[in-house]
Amino acid sequence: MSRPDPELFRTRPGNRRRLTPPGEAELDRLAAAGEKSGWLSPLAYNLTISHGHRFVWYRVAKVATRTIRHHCESNGVVLDVDHAMRIRYPLASYADYFTFAFVRDPLDRFVSAWHDKVVDNNYYDFDPATHARMQVVEEFAAWTATHDLAAVPGTDQHLTLQSRMIDLNRVDFIGRLETFDRDFAEVCERIGAPAVPSAPKNQTAPGGRDQQVSAELRALVTQMYRRDYQLFGYSPDQA
Structure with missing residues (x-):
């Protein structure tokens, strides 16, 4: 062939x-x-x-x-x-x-996905009571942790491990x-393309919208995205 x-x-x-x-x-x-x-x-x-x-x-x-x-x-x-x-x-x-x-940074990415797909929209089609509960980012993180984030297809691309998408x-x-x-x-x-644009257009800039991150959220994200932290050299303590 x-x-x-x-x-x-x-x-x-x-x-x-x-x-x-x-x-x-x-x-x-x-x-x-x-x-x-x-x-x-x-x-x-x-x-x-x-x-x-x-x-x-x-x-x-x-x-x-x-x-x-x-x-x-x-x-x-x-x-x-x-x-x-x-x-x-x-x-x-x-x-x-x-x-x-x-x-x-996995924590910034997760917070960005939460704002975009949960707070600003109901991308995951939660029922009204669940959607209201998911306005708390720790609740959404706990729900996300029940999924296999390396499964493609099977996991939403906004939550999939970055290392699995490359x-x-x-x-x-x-x-x-x-x-x-x-x-x-x-x-x-x-x-061979022209010069770089001035800044990324992501809804959430590096550092995240939330400057204060709870220990619970940090622990959940660190657990879920451990492979990304390890492979790409990000530190959970600096997120």
């Missing part, structure tokens, strides 16, 4: 989350070849790919995704695979593409929201 053409994979003009029929058919063909063939990544990821600028971006929800996408769109960087969700990708096809991701065996560069200007400037230089 020949190496799949990387440019075969594109998302649909009217549905940026799904690949075009030829792209989906090719992934089905590769999957049918069996796991021993090694064509596809063992795990699925949320991917954005540009063939013209030759990069693969492993999108981590709640970590400057809108900022990065807006910068690409505003500066003529065509996103051929725009917002593909939970797909395995052909490894050999993108071996010479630059791969990158951005991460964030192909750590193949990523070339991992930037941080806390040093976004510097790190994204390096990404832009690597992919």
Whole structure:
């Protein structure tokens, strides 16, 4: 079986989350070849790919995704695979593409998700009584802790472990929201894009909206996201 053409994979003009029929058919063909063939990544990821600028971006929800996408769109960087969700990708096809991701302090990310998806919205479709209870961030953290945060699919992308959303065996560069200007400037230089935007557009800036964090919340988040703390070098005591 020949190496799949990387440019075969594109998302649909009217549905940026799904690949075009030829792209989906090719992934089905590769999957049918069996796991021993090694064509596809063992795990699925949320991917954005540009063939013209030759990069693969492993999108981590709640970590400057809108900022990065807006910068690409505003500066003529065509996103051929725009917002593909939970797909395995052909490894050999993108071996010479630059791969990158951005991460964030796990506690800040969790508080941001809570504000956005619970306080400002009812994204998880809680019943009225439960939604009222979830306005307390510790309650939402206790509910989140009942889920397997490494399960993809299965866990909401805004809560999934950041380390699970990145192909750590193949990523070339991992930037941080806390040093976004510097790190994204390096990404832009690597992919041949114009200069970095001035600041990320996340709803919750680094440091979180809540300056006072309870010991209960800190302990729950540390337990849930222990792997992220360990892999990315964040300290729970400094969140």
